Structure formats: C-alpha cells, structure tokens
Amino acid sequence: FMSPMFVPGPVDVATDVLQQQAKAMLPHRSKDFEAIFQRCIDKSRQIFFTESRVFIMTNSGSGAQEACVRNLAREKVLSCVNGACSNRWFTVATANGKQASKIEVPMGQGITPAMVAEALAQDSYELITIVHNETSTGVMNPVREIAEVVHQVSPDTLIAVDAVSSLSGARIEMDAWGIDALFTSSQKCLALPPGLALCAVNERAMERAKSVPNRGWYFDFVLLEKHRNKDSTPMTPAMSLIFALDYQLDRILAEGLDNRFARHSAMAQRSTQWAGAKGWPLLAPEGFRSQTLTVVTNPPEFDCADFNKFLAGRNMRLANGYGDLKGKTFRIAHMGEIQMSDLENLLAAFDEYLPTKGL
Numbered sequence: 001f002m003s004p005m006f007v008p009g010p011v012d013v014a015t016d017v018l019q020q021q022a023k024a025m026l027p028h029r030s031k032d033f034e035a036i037f038q039r040c041i042d043k044s045r046q047i048f049f050t051e052s053r054v055f056i057m058t059n060s061g062s063g064a065q066e067a068c069v070r071n072l073a074r075e076k077v078l079s080c081v082n083g084a085c086s087n088r089w090f091t092v093a094t095a096n097g098k099q100a101s102k103i104e105v106p107m108g109q110g111i112t113p114a115m116v117a118e119a120l121a122q123d124s125y126e127l128i129t130i131v132h133n134e135t136s137t138g139v140m141n142p143v144r145e146i147a148e149v150v151h152q153v154s155p156d157t158l159i160a161v162d163a164v165s166s167l168s169g170a171r172i173e174m175d176a177w178g179i180d181a182l183f184t185s186s187q188k189c190l191a192l193p194p195g196l197a198l199c200a201v202n203e204r205a206m207e208r209a210k211s212v213p214n215r216g217w218y219f220d221f222v223l224l225e226k227h228r229n230k231d232s233t234p235m236t237p238a239m240s241l242i243f244a245l246d247y248q249l250d251r252i253l254a255e256g257l258d259n260r261f262a263r264h265s266a267m268a269q270r271s272t273q274w275a276g277a278k279g280w281p282l283l284a285p286e287g288f289r290s291q292t293l294t295v296v297t298n299p300p301e302f303d304c305a306d307f308n309k310f311l312a313g314r315n316m317r318l319a320n321g322y323g324d325l326k327g328k329t330f331r332i333a334h335m336g337e338i339q340m341s342d343l344e345n346l347l348a349a350f351d352e353y354l355p356t357k358g359l
C-alpha cells in the first residue's frame with residue numbers, strides 16, 4: 001500500500017478489490033446475480049467454519065447487532081460488556097425494547113467463563129451477546145470457553161457473537177464451538193469498503209426467530225431466509241460491494257485461512273515484543289490479547305496526534321486510544337491487508353521518532 005493505515009476500520013482495500021465495484025449493474029433478480037450471491041455465501045461459510053446459512057446484509061456491523069437482538073430474544077438479553085463495541089450492542093438491545101442486563105468489566109479487561117456462569121445461574125436469558133474482539137481495547141474474549149459454559153449452565157440461551165474486527169484474522173469455528181449467530185462487517189478484517197455485514201445463523205436460531213414477534217422487516221431473518229433460498233435478498237442489495245466481496249473471498253481463500261491467521265498472529269507477537277522492549281505495557285492482560293490489533297499503554301509524554309503528523313510524511317497512520325483511553329493508549333491495527341513488512345516500517349518510524357522526543 002502507498003499509505004498503510006494501522007487503524008481498525010475502515011482499513012485499506014486492495015486496488016483490484018476496489019476495482020470490482022466499477023463493474024456494470026445486473027438486475028438483482030437475475031440468474032447472473034443470484035449465481036454471484038450464492039457463491040459468496042458458499043465461500044463465506046468457509047471463513048465462518050459453518051454449514052449454516054450466511055446472510056449477506058446491506059448494512060454495517062451495528063445492523064447485524066440489531067438483527068440479532070430483534071430476532072433472537074422476545075425480552076431477556078444478557079450483554080457481555082468490556083468496551084465501546086460491546087456496550088454498543090447493549091445499547092442496541094435496549095433501544096429495541098429488550099430487557100438487557102450487563103456483565104460489565106472495565107475497559108482493558110476480558111469477560112471470563114466464570115462471570116458468565118455466575119450471571120446465568122442467577123437469572124435466565126434468551127440470548128447472550130459477546131464481542132469476540134473488543135476493538136476499543138484490543139481484548140479478545142475467550143468465546144469458545146464462554147460458549148462451553150453457556151451450553152452447560154443454560155442450554156436454551158442462544159449465543160450471538162460479534163466478530164467484526166477479527167473474523168478471517170483469527171480462527172472462530174461457529175459450528176464446532178456451538179455459536180448460534182456470528183457476524184462480521186466488511187470494513188475491518190475482511191478488508192473491503194464499509195457497507196456490508198455477513199451474518200451466519202444456525203437452525204436453532206432460525207427456529208427461535210420464528211417465535212419472536214416484531215422482528216421488524218429489514219432485519220427479519222425469516223424473510224431474509226425465504227429470499228436467500230429463492231433470489232438473494234428481499235430488498236435491493238449493495239451489488240457493487242457484493243462484486244468486491246466475491247473477489248475478496250477468493251483472495252482470502254487463496255492466501256489460505258491458516259496462513260492468514262498465522263500472519264495476523266505473527267504481527268500481534270511482533271507488536272507485543274516491540275512494546276515489551278520499550279517497557280510500554282499492553283492494555284490487555286495475557287490470555288486476552290487480540291490477534292488483529294495491539295493496544296499499547298504509552299507514557300504521558302507520547303502524543304499520538306503529533307506522531308501521526310510525523311507518520312503522514314511517511315504515508316502511514318496510527319489509531320489513537322478510544323474514548324477515555326485516548327492519549328493513554330494507542331492502537332496498532334494489523335488486520336486485513338497489512339503485512340509484516342508494513343508493520344516493520346511502522347515500528348522503524350517509531351524508533352526514529354521517539355528519541356527526538358526523549359522517549
């Protein structure tokens with residue numbers, strides 16, 4: 001990339017992927033478009049590790065959060081909250097009239113299976129919402145272990161997982177882990193322009209949806225399923241983005257999922273090792289560290305905005321901390337198209353800049 005952006009979305013999109021969006025439109029109820037739509041679903045299943053349906057939705061990730069709470073619970077939702085993205089989901093549930101309760105820990109910490117077991121032992125919930133990779137803090141929650149505990153303690157509770165900033169950069173096995181609904185959106189780890197969400201929904205979750213009144217229309221899983229089987233979507237889909245998705249899924253599968261996970265993991269390790277050598281602690285405790293973004297605690301003398309001015313001369317950009325963590329942390333997003341060589345360029349720029357500030 002001419003100017004790699006180490007920001008957690010929208011991320012850089014490869015030029016040939018961008019160009020797919022310039023293709024001529026097709027009628028959306030045509031055999032030609034349906035073929036593209038269906039093969040996008042088939043390829044998506046591979047990155048979700050699922051045999052279930054994947055809905056390709058014209059909306060960002062927050063729309064998929066809304067779809068899950070509207071379809072999967074009549075009333076009672078348990079939201080695991082450890083940062084801004086997971087708190088968004090709680091807000092979305094409440095805004096949709098659900099009775100949402102929180103398991104909440106401070107930003108920078110993770111949700112443990114024990115916390116979930118305790119909450120589920122105290123009350124019953126139709127749905128639990130978990131963000132896999134909390135993009136505001138670089139904390140990766142142990143979704144597999146949490147799902148295990150939900151299955152044991154409260155088998156009827158559906159499990160919905162937001163993997164917006166991690167799916168395709170970290171292994172998340174929907175079927176094997178027993179996740180009922182799992183989604184991502186286009187502009188983060190998938191390295192596409194913003195505007196699409198991919199949401200995989202299993203049979204159990206579809207059955208639940210049928211029993212929930214007032215699912216709305218735009219996000220109704222039952223209606224989406226009817227059209228998915230017939231002719232793509234009930235509404236007009238974002239066709240140009242789907243052309244880009246079709247192409248990008250081929251690129252992702254050509255890289256190989258294991259290679260892709262290993263690339264992200266290696267960049268996380270390198271960032272961790274670099275921060276460790278500086279004596280700058282990571283925000284996330286060990287065992288809860290993201291594979292797609294590393295959030296570093298910096299001394300007060302480090303000014304991320306000033307460093308970004310320096311980086312602009314080198315055509316790079318870094319993300320400041322989120323919300324209250326701005327100025328105290330910075331976020332190295334190493335997801336999507338970012339390669340180790342890009343990361344090395346960023347770290348070299350740090351090593352050049354910091355001594356000029358006496359750091």
Ligand SMILES: *Cc1c(COP(=O)(O)O)cnc(C)c1O
Pocket residue numbers: 009060061062063085086088131133134135162163164165185188
């Ligand atoms: C960015 C993000 C969202 C919000 O997604 P939009 O596509 O901006 O609506 C939700 N969850 C996570 C984990 C995110 O990183």
